[in-house]
Amino acid sequence: MNPNSKDKPVLVIGAGGHAKVLVGALLRLGRPIRGLLDAERSRHGTMLLGQPVLGGDEQLEGVDPGSLLLVNGLGSVGLPIARQRLFERLTAKGFRFASVIDPAAFVSPDVAMAAGVQVMAGAVVQPGCSLGENCIVNSRASLDHDCSIGAHAHVAPGAVLSGEVRVGEGSHLGTGAVVIQGRSIGAGSLVAAGAVVVRDVAAGEKLAGVPARPLK
Numbered sequence: 001m002n003p004n005s006k007d008k009p010v011l012v013i014g015a016g017g018h019a020k021v022l023v024g025a026l027l028r029l030g031r032p033i034r035g036l037l038d039a040e041r042s043r044h045g046t047m048l049l050g051q052p053v054l055g056g057d058e059q060l061e062g063v064d065p066g067s068l069l070l071v072n073g074l075g076s077v078g079l080p081i082a083r084q085r086l087f088e089r090l091t092a093k094g095f096r097f098a099s100v101i102d103p104a105a106f107v108s109p110d111v112a113m114a115a116g117v118q119v120m121a122g123a124v125v126q127p128g129c130s131l132g133e134n135c136i137v138n139s140r141a142s143l144d145h146d147c148s149i150g151a152h153a154h155v156a157p158g159a160v161l162s163g164e165v166r167v168g169e170g171s172h173l174g175t176g177a178v179v180i181q182g183r184s185i186g187a188g189s190l191v192a193a194g195a196v197v198v199r200d201v202a203a204g205e206k207l208a209g210v211p212a213r214p215l216k
């Protein structure tokens with residue numbers, strides 16, 4: 001069987017809000033879901049959209065990494081460091097992460113996608129774009145032509161990137177943020193919700209407002 005086969009069961013890591021959106025997409029895609037894992041004990045034994053929360057990460061001990069695919073269900077409201085660490089830790093143990101492309105998203109067929117990419121409902125990804133591993137293009141976000149999204153970056157719901165925008169590894173573009181054409185967002189930077197970015201952003205910068213300026 002192809003190691004990334006769509007017939008393999010998926011296990012979602014995390015059982016919060018972002019995981020709920022992913023499970024909704026996985027159900028509509030008809031993917032077999034084994035369940036969810038979550039560090040929060042109060043969630044163990046509960047159901048999320050009809051899928052069981054089986055326990056914590058310890059459930060992965062003794063599991064053959066080739067027998068299933070993982071889905072990174074951790075969301076982020078700021079820098080996506082926890083998502084990145086989870087992806088790297090479990091990849092190092094031999095697990096693979098499935099990409100989840102919601103059937104209600106538009107992704108141009110030429111778009112280059114690495115492992116574990118997530119594109120949620122209503123998102124638009126136009127020709128010439130590339131999506132790095134473990135990145136999120138969240139609900140109704142829009143990437144116009146030739147944008148590149150670095151590994152682990154999160155383009156939050158409704159963010160709009162004009163053409164030829166480059167987003168560095170591990171950055172967060174907040175809900176409803178706008179980046180005008182051709183700008184570069186450095187690695188590990190944070191753009192607040194609703195900001196309008198009109199200049200290049202240096203690595204590690206935090207910006208907010210219209211036009212976006214350094215956050216105090």
Ligand SMILES: CC(C)(COP(=O)(O)OP(=O)(O)OC[C@H]1O[C@@H](n2cnc3c(N)ncnc32)[C@H](O)[C@@H]1OP(=O)(O)O)[C@@H](O)C(=O)NCCC(=O)NCCS
Pocket residue numbers: 075076077078138156157173174175191192193194195208209215
């Ligand atoms: C930028 C952000 C991370 C700051 O969060 P925080 O560190 O908790 O900051 P606070 O809420 O304490 O606010 C600090 C200051 O920044 C201002 N501020 C916060 N968010 C802002 C925003 N989006 N735009 C403009 N100013 C903002 C606050 O008004 C406050 O100003 P003050 O000190 O003059 O009162 C957060 O507000 C944000 O925009 N997060 C992105 C949310 C998102 O994308 N969610 C996606 C979910 S899928």
